Amino acid sequence: MSDSNISDRLKSLRQKLNRHNHLYYVIHRPEISDQEYDVMFQELKDIESQNLELITIDSPTQRVGAEPIKDFKEASHPYPMLSLGNAFDDGEFLDWHQRTSGLLEQDEFRMVCELKYDGLAVALTYEEGVFVRGATRGNGVVGEDVTLNIRTIKSIPLVLDNRRPDKLEVRGEVFFPKSAFTRFNDARIASGLDPYSNPRNSAAGSLKQLDSRITAQRPLDIFIYGLGYAEPMVHSTHSEAMEYLGSLGFKTNPYNLTVETPQQVIKYYKDHLKIIESLDYDCDGVVIKVDRFDLQNHLGTVGREPRWAVAYKFPPNQSITRLLDIGVNVGRTGTINPYAVLDPVEVGGVIVKNATLHNEDYIRKRDLRIGDWVLIERAGEVIPKVVKVLEERRTGIEVEFHMPTRCPSCGQDIVTPYGEALSLCINASCSIQLVRRLEHFVSKNSMDVEGLGIKFVTVLVEKGLIDDVSDIYYLCDSDLLELDRMAQKSVTNLLEAIDSSKSRPFYRVITALGIPHVGVEVSELLTRKYGDIDALISSKEEELIVVPGIGPKIASSVHAYFRNETNLQIIEKLRKAGVILQDQGGHVNRELILSGLKFVVTGRMADLSRSKFEEKIKGLGGIVSGSVSSKTDFLVAGESPGSKFADAESLGIRILSELEFLELIESNLPVNN
Ligand SMILES: [Zn+2]
Incomplete structure (x- = not known):
């Protein structure tokens, strides 16, 4: 290719990739497959690697992170990042509305309702359409320059098209999606690390990594919620500006709504309180903003709080109530699990009656006694838990809890395996355990037998039709027809559902x-x-x-x-x-991209210990050996590599830096030597 062909090709690849990136990460409507994207991405990387001088900071390849930095620079905000005043109930919100209409000397004014995300506020600056700076809020006046980390967030455009102003600053909230957080923590636990306590902390931790390559591996996302400034400024309302930012490729929230009256705000609040659990990001309230910029300016700010906006907070996720009793239930492996019976209480808009207590140790450590006042918390979709006892409220009538000595289902002795915190019923024919096992066996993630719910499972066990889970495949018409209220039609349906579950993966x-x-x-x-x-x-x-x-x-x-x-x-x-007991293929082994390749690792790695690094290779199907030979496919060289480096060089083995290796696996393409 000639030089001008190369730069044309680069330009066209970047444009296409940025567009598909937007379709995938911002509006969730991809037009091409992951493989097609990967092929284009790889081509871009190949061309860039041979023309290093042509790499631009807006290239999609630059999202993978860069060399670690020593410290974050300060980043001052040309316009301060304000914090919001709060309202905690309808009355407080109506007070705000009344005050505001008094100051504006008009009864009604248009407002915008938005969800209040529980993440990290950032300001993103674009010059001539190119993303040049990302900064945290800090104290509102000066934050930290986290540009390299922000650049790895795939829903943030690195370049804007010609409709953009010369200078632009947008504001948004960076968050860690809840679903990804669960997977991320599972992986941390599996590799022996402590889990993060909540998505917000892990978003903060990820954004403040000095090594942006680590940030690049975290699935951070963002919602843009406002305009910092634009030069020239062409919009006169917040809602217009937000629509415009959406059209420029920024990710804005689909629940934003323009309203006219305070009653509409209260309805918005109530409606959205019901759905926040189901969203993939944490929200702790609704933000209400005066829509017109001229009215916003007229209202101004008091201290750091604008008078033109208010945060109407959702009810807290903690409440105080009485622990009425401690019950126990039996799990499918025979574990006896205590749970709290609570005086029903509202926590974060939901009535809570029970909370998990895990095991006897958990109760002892918190010194929970029946009759205690306790602090209850609901976090995300997790079952509510008891945070602590309010000892100062004890009156002396509280009663200590003792685990039962016999199984509440079958009456046999409960045993505690040596050194473990759990209590077990080890009776193989304990009927409640069989119910739980069968319930698990037919559940969605397992054999997924439609129409076989907990009630029916219990009936099957109680009637003696099931001695172990495999017996469901031996049920026949006559067995089921004898059961109460089973018509031929439903019997046929159920047997068909059971039959079709035999071919689950x-x-x-x-x-x-x-x-x-x-x-x-x-x-x-x-x-x-x-x-x-x-x-x-x-x-x-x-x-x-x-x-x-x-x-x-x-x-x-x-x-x-x-x-x-x-x-x-x-x-x-x-x-x-006839249940299928072998792998029929079909599931995608994206993770096994290093399958069968032989690696040697030398030197010191930046973000992982050598052994963790080697585990990572093995986890992707690669083979790790201690010394370089002619059979070695790759040498991965960290800092200060030893003699293996020279060995690999003399044998002509491909040598990868840590970063090259990470890019290789990031690309998710099957690797060939
Ligand atoms: Zn039992």
């Missing part, structure tokens, strides 16, 4: 077995490693332990499960019934 069958500590993700790992039930049954504990993502606890649990005669009989019955 193999990993779902593993999940369905209910092996302790083995959920969907571990089941997928086991499927990849072993492929069918017989290989899994004869797996050895020492070979399970070394599978990335499977620690000693899981390995021993899997091993013990397949050494149990009853479990093996269940599997034989499943096999006879």
Whole structure:
């Protein structure tokens, strides 16, 4: 290619990639497949790597992060980032509205309602349409320059088209999506790290990484909620400006709404309080803004708070109530789990009657006594928990709790395995455990048998039609017709649903077995490693332990499960019934892009210890060895590499820096040497 062809091609690739990026991350309407995107991205990277001088800061390749920095520079805000006054109930909001209309000398004025995201406020500056600076709020006047980290957030445009003003500053809230947060924490736990406490903290932690390559691996997202300034300024209202920013490619929130009356605001508040649980980001209220900029200016600010906006906060996620009793239920593995019976109380807009107490240790550590006043918290979709006891409210009539000595279902003795915090019913024919196991077996993530809910599962067990989970495949017409209120039609439907569950993917069958500590993700790992039930049954504990993502606890649990005669009989019955017990393929092994490739790692890595780094390679299907030979495919060299570097060079082995390696796996393309 000639020089001008190269720069044309680069330009066109960047334009296309930026456009598809917007379609995918901002409006969630992709037009091309991930593979097509990856191919274009790879081409761009290839051309850039041969023409380093042509790399621009707005190139999509620059989202992968850059070399770590020592410290963040200060970033002062030309216009301060204000904080908002709060209203905690309808009355306080109506007070604000009345005050505002008094100052404006008009009864009604248009307002915009927006959700108040619980993340980190940032200001993004664009000059001549190019993203040049990202700053945190800091104290409102001076924040920190986190440009490199902001650049890795894929829903932020790096370039704007010609409709943009010469200078532009937009403001938004960076957040960690709730779903991604759960996965992120699972991965942290699996690799022995402490989980983050909530999405907001992990968004903050990610945004304040000195090494933007780490930020690049976090799925941060943003909602733009306002204009900092624009030169020239052409819009006269907030709602127009927001619509314009959306058209420039910024991600704005679909729930923004323009309203005329305070009653409409209250309705917006009530309607949205009902849906916040279901959103993939945390919100703690509604922000109400006066729409017209001239009215905003007229109202001005008091201290750091604008008079033209108010945050109407959602009810807190904590409440205080009485612990009326402690109950116990029996889990599918026989664990006896205590739970709190509470005096019903509203927490974050929902009535809470029960809270989890995990085990006896949990109760002892908090010194919970029946009759105590307790602080309850609901966080995200998690079951409510008891945060602490209000000891100062004790009157002396509170009663200590003792775990029952017999199973509440079957009456047999409860045992506590040595060194463990749990209590168990080990009676194999304990009927409530069978109900729970069957409930798990037919659930959505397992065999997904439609129409088989908890009530019916209980009836099947109580009527003695089920002795173990595999028995559902041996039910017949006459069994079911004898049950109360079962018509031929529903019997036929149910039997069909049961029959069609036989062809669920193999990993779902593993999940369905209910092996302790083995959920969907571990089941997928086991499927990849072993492929069918017989290989899994004869797996050895020492070979399970070394599978990335499977620690000693899981390995021993899997091993013990397949050494149990009853479990093996269940599997034989499943096999006879025609349940598919081998991997039929079909699930995408995106993660195994290094499959079969041989790696040697040398030197010091920036963000991971050597052993964690090697685990990462193994987790992607690669093989790690200690010394370089002619069979080695890649040497990954960190800082101060040793003699292996020279060995690899002399043998002509491909050498990757840590960053190149990370880019390689970030691209998610299968790697060939
Ligand atoms: Zn029992």
